[in-house]
Amino acid sequence: MTEQANQQGTSAPQKPQRKIPRVEQAAILLMSLGEADAAEVLKHMGPKEVQRVGVAMAQMKDVSKDDVTFVLNQFVDAVGGQTGLGVGNDDYIRAMLTQALGDDKAASLIDRILIGGNTTGLDTLKWMEPRAVGDIIRYEHPQIQAIVISYLDPDQAAEILGTLDEKVRLDVMMRVASLESIQPQALQELNDILEKQFSGGAASQTSRIGGVKRAADIMNFMDRSIEGNLMDSIKDMDPDLASTIEDLMFVFDNLKEVDDRGIQALLREVSSEVLVVALKGADDQVQEKIFKNMSKRAAELLQDDLEAKGPVKVSEVESAQKDIITIARRMAEAGEISLGGAGEEMM
Template sequence: MAGVDRVALLLMTIGEEGAAEVMKQFEPKEVQQIGIAMASLKDVKREAISGVLDAFMANVEGQTSLGMGSDEYIKKMLTQALGEEKAGSVMDRILIGANTKGLDTLKWMDARQVADIIRYEHPQIQAIMVAYLEPDQAAEVLSFFGEKVQLDIVRRVASLDTIQPIALQELNDIMEKHFVNGSAGGQTSGMGGVKTVADMLNFLDSSMEAPLMDAIREIDEELGVQIEDLMFVFDNIGDIDSRGIQALLREVESETLVLALKGADETIREKIFGNMGKRAAEFLREDLDNKGPVKLSEVEGAQKEIISIAKRMADSGEITLAGKGEEML
């Protein structure tokens, strides 16, 4: 089972109240992924449930401080894992039970709602809010704007570096029009930059990405090259080493993989086949041969889903990615 499926199955075995408490600790995107996995679980064998519970208990037994540590221990652990700024936000939710507020509320909203909220704000405010979102959500928000506005926002995001506390406070004040009052921290926050733009464009539909990149290159060729160098596209899967490919395949649903490979070139297909067991590769080849015509949008959606998984695994150190302008060492 994929990792998210194991999480979903575990939460479904501990009851509604317990699962709800656990879900409060996840980020918006994780909640969505787990919710989808929960909804898709059916005909689960008893052996699968036992396996997930056994693995969880083995993990718990290895965490000697679990349930016995003080708030101070938890704070130190989170700071080590996440850094001081992010740890503070997580601590609020875990130890204080604070509700999501201010800019964080945007991450829980539908992309169209976010677009409607920021539509009439100053372009610089729009850019900061878009930069604050996860790349896939930011890309979807951009899709609700015209090409001219997209270009303006993207260029402003690319030029962002750090945001002063007073600016964050002003943004939280804007959110007060729609949500509960939030407060900004006293430190500058790093957000935006060329890498943020590259991550957003990775999730933007190709029909929008191509003309937007053309417009960026026309205005600022150097910026266009910098963005392209940092983008990770499906073809870059071929640059991942064998161990990384195998780890990635364990997290990808078989139907998603089939759809994604329908639009992949032979080199990528062979890279995937070569990192599967002989029998599994044969089944995959058969599935590809038997799969009828599919919409381009479905293929692109599957490829973007795999890219998203790969980026998440890279962020956690499970695999190493190489973008267009990078070489594997």
């Protein structure tokens, strides 16, 4: 009887009736842990990851017992397959964080967890409201502003740039595009200014930061009007640079270059209300790409909704399209889809 129970306990988890997104799996796992343990886990996550998991928790309703069992079994199998005890192994922690966050985001987090460093001044800014960060760097030298903007996540950086004056915005973006690396001493001095202490470790290598790809990444998250004016100004100063940035940007029209599997995965994460508004301003190719990756009945319903929707403000269309692009980029960063075309290399 005991042997049978052991065999049952180590059997592979059965797949649930639906595909559970990874962020939802994380939310289910944390909610299963209890408040205290979940809080300890969240301490080791970045602001964006905490926000995404928190939203998933808030939106979670009627989670089935089968879903919970599946998620917990997957976690136990993953831990058991990495270490004899399941916890406390440096290699497992490195592999888990790298797979979850990607190489760049995981690197600094791994150092803080395994080496015991504290949050740096720059990392603290990631937890602040964009306007508050804008106020902090508003009167700093443009090069300092560019370093801060390059260091932060693109969506937050875009909002911060939106709070700065137009001329300052152009100067900072040009500097972001020209940044390639920064000496650790410069980062140390900047952290000293921001937090009166530097806890990023005794790194001896230069840190890659900024660059044309980063500039394009930030531009993707800007309001359309700000993005257009800024791009026009960059074209006036450096047409070749503007062309390169445009080539690296991923916009809504680029969805027609995403493979069918990616579109299908993306549609599972987008609400029908947002999709209808976004498609009101999409060209025929994008609409056709969406329709062909839906069931015949779902496509017919979507077309009916589009016809019944009537005129929509341009600002509403742009907002809906940006919401979908944001979801697509996050899924690409998590390895769930591949963004073809202009955004592929950047991702």
